[in-house]
Amino acid sequence: MKRKFKIVIISILIILSVVILVAIVSPRPATYAIQKLFEGGLAVKPENYEEILDTVVIKENLTYESKWKNNTFDLITPKKTQEKIPIIFWMHGGAYVAGDKSDVSEYAVQIASQGYALVNLNYELAPQATYPTPLIQLGEAYQYIVEKYQDYNFDFDQIYFAGDSAGAQIVAQFVNIQVNDAYQKEVKLPATLSKEKIAGVLLFCGPYDFEHFERSSMSKYLQFFIHRVGWSYFGSSDWKESDALKHSSIINYIDETFPKTFITDANTFSFEEQAKKLVTLFNELGVENTSVFYDVDDVTLEHEYQFKMDNEYSINTMNELLEFLKSE
Secondary structure, X not given: OHHHHHHHHHHHHHHHHHHHHHHHHOOHHXXXXXXXXXOOOOOEOOOOHHHHHOOEEEEEEEEOOOOOOOOEEEEEEEOOOOOOEEEEEEEOOOOOOOOOHHHOHHHHHHHHOOOOEEEEEOOOOOOOOOOOHHHXXXXXXXXXXXXXXXXXXXXXXXXXXXXXXXXXXXXXXXXXXXXXXXXXHHHOOOOOOOHHHEEEEXXXXXXXXXXXXXXXXOOHHHHHHHHHHHHHHHOOOOHHHOHHHHHHOHHHOXXXXXXXXXXXXXXXXXXXXXXXXXXXXXXXXXXXEEEEOOOOOOOOOEOOHHHEOOOHHHHHHHHHHHHHHXXX
């Protein structure tokens, strides 16, 4: 009996040792845990969601041409429209390693019901696909829609790019490539569309200054996961020394050419400090922007708060967003 117990204990120790070793030499165990954390999304429907849903047409799991996997999208359009409608391309969040377009679906439906075509994108996640794959796939999706949907009532001269969390960073970087010639040459990624076609940018709870993580006093537990996210997305355990990281800290490269922007963030467990720093930069550069933040003394709002449409603050943010979209 003692011998069997000893064998069990040794076996458990061996398994734990292997797990710890794998977690040290590979980012995959940590990214798997993050994927599980993000499963199902965070959205809470508004009370009248079924009424809103009845005003749109949803085509799910369409495919855009890409050499990478997970190249699917949902197309959500209003049922009734007379004039040409602007298009919004949305990149979901999930720390580059998790998440799905379905996490955005209910929010996208609410926006589309107000007279917009919403292209809700998936892209191949890290570590299976590394930087700059999401940027390239966003360009591929745009090109596909322009080529294949000319017969639709879309206004291809009014394109918005939107994203939440990691998707917000991806979108901000993608747009800067389109509008900032010097930046485009530095990152060595081609522009996909004319800057004149970009009507605006919508940014929700995103990171824009990766160097901020080095300066902040976060727990070793969070540092462990952030290091593995960076390792997964940038493809190297030395990612902090890479040009890719430098280029992804978009706050260091934005200039006066950046399009008008809607930006918001939560005040708890999110990137509000980075978002406010970006707004300050916009104001200094004369970039038109609408920012929505809430004082933590009034309410506690956590990362991706905007999707939880069961409180007055998220509802207010939606109203501010729609006002921004309808402004010239």
